[in-house]
Amino acid sequence: GDSVTQMEGPVTLSEEAFLTINCTYTATGYPSLFWYVQYPGEGLQLLLKATKADDKGSNKGFEATYRKETTSFHLEKGSVQVSDSAVYFCALRGLQGAQKLVFGQGTRLTINP
């Protein structure tokens, strides 16, 4: 079945550092790919998404490119801020079983000033 694998956390960085959170997936066909963010004590919010190969999703300085050849959707940000501290989830939604999101295990990110 469909699955998502994220780099394990927790990840701790200093403010203004470069961020990469790796995400790879297994799915049939061309799923849609998502990054959700969960701030402390809150629900999940969509950060960005991409619905076809080579699409780049971007929001709030974060970017991720849908790479079909490597089945990856890595999240990047050039200069992180303390306010980016949160848990980040990579997820996919496939053509089959399109009702559900399949989530990775989440990566906790802490940014120190």
Added chain:
Amino acid sequence: NAGVTQTPKFQVLKTGQSMTLQCAQDMNHNSMYWYRQDPGMGLRLIYYSASEGTTDKGEVPNGYNVSRLNKREFSLRLESAAPSQTSVYFCASSEALGRARYQETQYFGPGTRLLVL
């Protein structure tokens, strides 16, 4: 526009007790979902309702029942709570129009933290 709301925010139950988690959305979405979040496991789908009047099992439905009361509301019931059901429960909704529904964003509520002793 409140989005997706859930009640209660936190609940403690004893083993064997029952309770209902409530969820409502004001975005006129067709589909609604219940997920549970456990440490190190991401979120897993419990049940979903593709449209008003329909419900289907997700990945981990055992021990739960659901009711799609109307287009706005989707409740999750634990008939006899067990410690294994200690988790954070999230409700979500999506518009679910047409054949491109797999591209749609799901919108999440703030969650209900449940502790079963």
